[in-house]
Amino acid sequence: SQKIEQNSEALNIQEGKTATLTCNYTNYSPAYLQWYRQDPGRGPVFLLLIRENEKEKRKERLKVTFDTTLKQSLFHITASQPADSATYLCALGHNYGQNFVFGPGTRLSVLP
């Protein structure tokens, strides 16, 4: 069956450092991979989308990579700030039909 793993339940880093979150998947061949941010008590909010034929995508301090050979995506936040503290979810999707699957999330804490 399809499985998505995110590196750890929780990740603590110091302010100013780069946070790197991992999303690994098995038994799945996604056409797209998305990253969402979720704050406590709120719904997820879309951050970035990367297609299977793209190696890397950037948006401000965010960078996502997608390696279909390793079946892995890396999500980087550079110059992290306490305001970046949240849970980050990866989600995989196909071109057709509803086969959109979310990972369990990683809770990031950026310490001042």
Added chain:
Amino acid sequence: NAGVTQTPKFQVLKTGQSMTLQCAQDMNHNSMYWYRQDPGMGLRLIYYSASEGTTDKGEVPNGYNVSRLNKREFSLRLESAAPSQTSVYFCASSLGLAGLETQYFGPGTRLLVL
């Protein structure tokens, strides 16, 4: 422009009671979704509606029914609530049905079944 709204925000039910969770979006989106979120398990799809007039089962549909009332509204019904349905429920919408589309989520409904 409110985005995706959900009612109620919180609900406590006794085992066997029924209730309907309401969801509405004002973005003229075609597709709508219901997810549940449990600790350590991520978001799991219950039902979705690709377009007005259609509904389909997701990963965990047992114990639930849905109605796509019109393009804006998509409701989730628990006919006979069970403690295993204690969860946070999120409604989402997207312009089209595919992994390419961004999903917009509501604030969630926290449900406790005793």
